[in-house]
Amino acid sequence: MLDRRTLLTTTAGAAAVTAAGSLLGAAPAVAAPRRGAVLARGLDIPWGLTFLPNGDALVTERENARVSRVRRGGGLVSVGRIEGVDLSDDAGEGGLLGCVVSPTFREDREVFFYLTTPTDNRVIAMRFVGGGLQDRRTVLAGIPRARTHNGGRLAFGPDGLLYATTGDTREPSTSQNTSSLAGKILRMQRDGSPAAGNPFGNQVWSYGHRNVQGVAWDADGRMWATEFGEQRTDELNRIRSGGNYGWPGTEGRGGPAGTIDPFVTWSLTGTCSPSGLAVARGRAWVGALAGQSLYSVVLAGPDEGRIRRHFRGDVGRIRTVVTAPDGSLWITTANGGNDRVIRVLL
Numbered sequence: 570m571l572d573r574r575t576l577l578t579t580t581a582g583a584a585a586v587t588a589a590g591s592l593l594g595a596a597p598a599v600a601a602p603r604r605g606a607v608l609a610r611g612l613d614i615p616w617g618l619t620f621l622p623n624g625d626a627l628v629t630e631r632e633n634a635r636v637s638r639v640r641r642g643g644g645l646v647s648v649g650r651i652e653g654v655d656l657s658d659d660a661g662e663g664g665l666l667g668c669v670v671s672p673t674f675r676e677d678r679e680v681f682f683y684l685t686t687p688t689d690n691r692v693i694a695m696r697f698v699g700g701g702l703q704d705r706r707t708v709l710a711g712i713p714r715a716r717t718h719n720g721g722r723l724a725f726g727p728d729g730l731l732y733a734t735t736g737d738t739r740e741p742s743t744s745q746n747t748s749s750l751a752g753k754i755l756r757m758q759r760d761g762s763p764a765a766g767n768p769f770g771n772q773v774w775s776y777g778h779r780n781v782q783g784v785a786w787d788a789d790g791r792m793w794a795t796e797f798g799e800q801r802t803d804e805l806n807r808i809r810s811g812g813n814y815g816w817p818g819t820e821g822r823g824g825p826a827g828t829i830d831p832f833v834t835w836s837l838t839g840t841c842s843p844s845g846l847a848v849a850r851g852r853a854w855v856g857a858l859a860g861q862s863l864y865s866v867v868l869a870g871p872d873e874g875r876i877r878r879h880f881r882g883d884v885g886r887i888r889t890v891v892t893a894p895d896g897s898l899w900i901t902t903a904n905g906g907n908d909r910v911i912r913v914l915l
Contacts, residue, residue, distance in 0.1 A: 602854075602863065602879050605897065605912035609637070609645040612908040615901040616721065617668035617682070618891045622675060626891075626899065627697070628910060629682065631664035632656070636682075636702065639910050641893075649702050651695075655687045661716025663690065667723040669731075671759070679759075681708065683721045683733060690714045692723065692733055692761065709761035709772065713738045713751040718780040718797075722845075727790050730764045731757050732774065734781035734794065741817030744777050752778045752816065754794060754808060768811030777814040777828060783846030783855065783890070784808070787868055793853055795843035796831070803841040804831035805853055805866055833866055833874050845889035847898055850915055854898055856887035863887055863900065863913065884911060 609628070617629040624641035627648065634654035638646040654665050663685030671679040671694075678696040690712035695702040708731075712720075718736030726732055737744045737752035744752025747769045756764045756774035763772050783795035796804040796814070802821030806814055806829070814831075815824035822830045835841035842859035848868070855864040861882050867875040880887075888903035898913040 600915075601877075602865075602898070603914045604880060604883065605914045606643055607909050607911050608641075608643045608899070609639045609910040610907060611645070612637070612901070612910070614664075614888070614903050614905060615908050615910060616664070616666045616888060616903075617723070618889050618899060618901055618910070619668050619670045619680065620891070620894055621670060621697075624894050626893075626910075627668060627670070627680060628901065629665045629668050631662075631666060634665040634684070636665075636668070638700075639899075641895075646700070648697070648700065651682060651684060651693075651702070652705075653684070653686055655685045655714075657687075659687075659716065660685050661719075663714055663716070663719045663721075666719065666721030667733075669723040669725055672725050672729055681723050681731060681759075683723050685714050685719060688714070690719055690721070690735065692731075694759070707761070708759070709733070709755070709757060711750065713740070713743065713749070715739050720781055722782050722784055724784050726756075726792065727786055728764075731759055732784055732792075733757070733772075734778075734784060736780035737778070737816065741779070744779065744816045745813075745818075747771075747773050747776055752776065752780075754778065754781060754784065766810070774810060775808050775812045775814060777812075777816050777819075779816040779820075782844045785846045785848045785853070785892075787848045787851075787853075791868075793832070793846060793848065793868075795846045795855055797842060798835075798838045800838060801836065802831075803835040803838050803843050805833045805843065805846075805855065807832050832868075833876060835860075835876075844903075845887065845891070845900070847890045847892045849892050849896070849898065854890050856890040856900060858886045858888065858903060861885055861887070863890065863898075884909070 614631040636648040667683040691710040692708040715738035720735035755772040792808040815828040845856035885904040889901040
C-alpha cells in the first residue's frame with residue numbers, strides 16, 4: 570500500500586511518478602507548467618541564481634567561479650570571477666555555489682556567495698557596483714569541505730536573516746553534532762554571527778541533514794528544504810527550529826523518537842536527486858538532477874503531499890529553481906556543457 574506522502578517507483582513502471590498521482594488524491598486545479606524562453610546558454614554548471622531589483626538575475630558557475638548577469642528578456646553579460654575558489658580536481662562538487670542578493674540591495678548593493686576554498690567552505694559578501702563586484706568581506710568561514718556533500722544554497726528568510734545549507738562532507742557523524750557546521754541548515758546575521766533565538770547558541774538552525782541544496786518559504790512563512798538521500802530515499806522536509814532530520818541513523822521516514830519525518834519522499838534516488846527549490850501557487854517546485862525533471866508537490870489542502878513530474882528528460886538535469894519577480898520560475902540545467910537558464914511559465 571502506498572504511503573500518501575511517499576512516491577514509489579517500480580522497474581515495471583517507467584511512468585510510475587505520474588501514474589502514482591492517481592493514488593495520491595484528486596489533481597489540484599492548477600495548470601501544468603510550460604517551458605518558456607531560454608534566457609541564457611553556454612554556461613558551465615550554473616549553480617546559484619538571484620534576482621536584482623529590476624528583474625535581471627545574477628548567476629554563478631560552479632566550475633569556473635564566474636558570475637554573470639542574465640537579462641530578464643534574455644542575454645548574458647559578464648560580471649567577473651570570484652577569486653580564491655578551489656577549481657582543482659580536488660574540489661569535486663565544490664566550487665562557486667549559491668548566491669543571494671541582500672534584501673536591502675538598493676541601499677547596500679551587497680550580494681552573498683557560498684564558495685569552496687582549498688581549506689573550507691565559506692560565505693562571503695561583495696558589492697555589485699558599476700556592473701562589477703568589489704569590496705569583498707568574509708561573512709562565515711570554517712564550514713567543513715570535501716569532494717562531495719558541500720551543501721551550498723543561500724537564501725534570506727522572511728525574518729530578514731541569512732540561511733545557508735551545508736553537507737555532511739562524507740563524515741555522517743558530524744550531522745548529529747550541533748557544535749559542527751556540517752550537515753546543517755545555518756541561520757545568521759549578515760555579519761555571520763549567530764541569529765538571536767537560534768536553538769544551540771551558534772549558527773545551527775536544524776541538524777541531521779545529509780546534503781541540503783534547496784530552501785524556500787511558503788506564504789505562511791513555513792520553511793522547506795530538499796535533501797539528497799544516500800541510495801534509497803530523497804526528501805522534501807518542513808524545517809523547524811532545532812529539528813533533527815535523522816541522518817545518518819535514518820534515511821527517509823520511520824526514524825526514532827525525537828527525529829522529524831520528511832513531508833514527502835522519493836523512493837529510489839535515481840528518480841529525483843532533488844536540488845533547487847522554489848514555492849509558488851501552493852506547491853513546492855523541485856529541480857531533479859538524476860531524475861531530469863521538475864517536480865511539484867502540493868503543500869496543503871485535500872491534495873497535500875501529491876507529487877507530479879514535469880519536463881521528464883526534456884531539458885536534462887535541473888540544478889536550481891527560483892521564483893522570478895513576474896511569478897514565473899527560472900531554472901538552470903546541470904548537464905556539464907552549454908548549460909542554460911530557462912523560464913518556466915506557471
